Amino acid sequence: MRRKRQRTQSDVELNLAAMLDMAFQLLTFFILTFKPAPIEGQVLLRMPPPQPVTNIAGEKAGADPQNTNPVQGLSTLVVSALANADGSLKQMAVGETPIGGLTALERKLEDILRDPGSGFDQVIVQVDSRLHYGPLMQVIDVCTRQKLPSGEPLSKLSFVELPTAN
Amino acid sequence: MSSSLLHAASAQPNLTPILDMVFQLITFFMLVINFKTAAMDLDLKLPVVGSARPVDTQGQDDLLILNINSHGQLRVYGQLVSDVPHYIANEAQASLLVARRNNPQIKSGDELPSTVVIRADKGTPFTMLNHVIETCQTNGYRRFALKAMNKEETP
Numbered sequence: 001m002r003r004k005r006q007r008t009q010s011d012v013e014l015n016l017a018a019m020l021d022m023a024f025q026l027l028t029f030f031i032l033t034f035k036p037a038p039i040e041g042q043v044l045l046r047m048p049p050p051q052p053v054t055n056i057a058g059e060k061a062g063a064d065p066q067n068t069n070p071v072q073g074l075s076t077l078v079v080s081a082l083a084n085a086d087g088s089l090k091q092m093a094v095g096e097t098p099i100g101g102l103t104a105l106e107r108k109l110e111d112i113l114r115d116p117g118s119g120f121d122q123v124i125v126q127v128d129s130r131l132h133y134g135p136l137m138q139v140i141d142v143c144t145r146q147k148l149p150s151g152e153p154l155s156k157l158s159f160v161e162l163p164t165a166n
Numbered sequence: 167m168s169s170s171l172l173h174a175a176s177a178q179p180n181l182t183p184i185l186d187m188v189f190q191l192i193t194f195f196m197l198v199i200n201f202k203t204a205a206m207d208l209d210l211k212l213p214v215v216g217s218a219r220p221v222d223t224q225g226q227d228d229l230l231i232l233n234i235n236s237h238g239q240l241r242v243y244g245q246l247v248s249d250v251p252h253y254i255a256n257e258a259q260a261s262l263l264v265a266r267r268n269n270p271q272i273k274s275g276d277e278l279p280s281t282v283v284i285r286a287d288k289g290t291p292f293t294m295l296n297h298v299i300e301t302c303q304t305n306g307y308r309r310f311a312l313k314a315m316n317k318e319e320t321p
Binding site for chain 1: 181182184185188189191192195196198199203208212213215216217218219234281283285286287288289290291292293295296299300303304308309310311312313314315316
């Protein structure tokens with residue numbers, strides 16, 4: 001019995017206090033630097049510089065001298081977004097047609113893009129310079145939810161800044 | 167007998183369980199820590215858009231994250247960028263060098279394979295946002311990711 005106790009006492013014991021100190025320091029560092037990232041989403045867009053093009057791949061509008069109709073053959077749909085003085089959305093238009101709200105815009109775009117003969121594959125959004133990013137994203141949201149006649153989602157957008165209307 | 171009692175009274179606490187627990191906490195924090203949040207300006211109030219999809223980099227790591235506040239000022243890693251065109255041109259040059267590793271044919275002025283991540287405050291006027299977008303387009307960026315929240319943040 002006595003012999004056994006002597007053997008136990010001679011066992012090497014690790015001093016865990018130092019390791020615990022270090023572990024607590026590491027823990028403190030991680031707690032202090034911890035900042036949970038907000039759950040964000042994103043709208044992926046392919047944005048070439050704004051340039052109306054014809055259905056002929058890559059050809060600039062007006063490049064065909066035989067075409068007397070300046071709109072014919074364009075594959076670019078123009079959506080306009082006007083703003084109030086406080087930066088909120090005032091009115092929209094698709095081409096020359098005024099649109100009251102976002103729901104109407106969605107319906108109009110669906111009607112246009114559903115038509116297999118429409119040929120549109122990109123949208124130019126003419127944006128009032130005062131329009132805030134929030135309402136603009138709502139317009140972009142409506143546009144990017146649309147499907148092209150080919151079935152692909154519309155992701156080719158360009159922006160043109162409209163001068164402030166006084 | 168009395169010596170044995172004295173020895174028992176000076177017994178040290180068993181630190182092993184607390185050390186286990188602390189290491190588990192450290193492991194948790196190491197796993198959830200995300201250094202990419204340093205590139206984000208968390209003071210910005212992003213717009214809420216229903217169709218905003220969760221971030222998927224699709225294996226692409228070359229991102230240019232631009233934070234634009236409601237005054238149209240560009241912030242990168244918490245620092246205010248005064249000369250925006252110069253900064254974006256420098257970043258485009260760096261992106262070009264990275265892109266050349268995979269595609270040596272790529273030239274200055276070609277479309278860059280990098281994505282510009284725009285985090286703008288919902289009150290940012292378009293004219294200021296457009297200035298940044300146009301500068302990026304001039305420097306060859308074509309892929310953009312506009313950040314938004316999926317749902318309204320609860321305070």
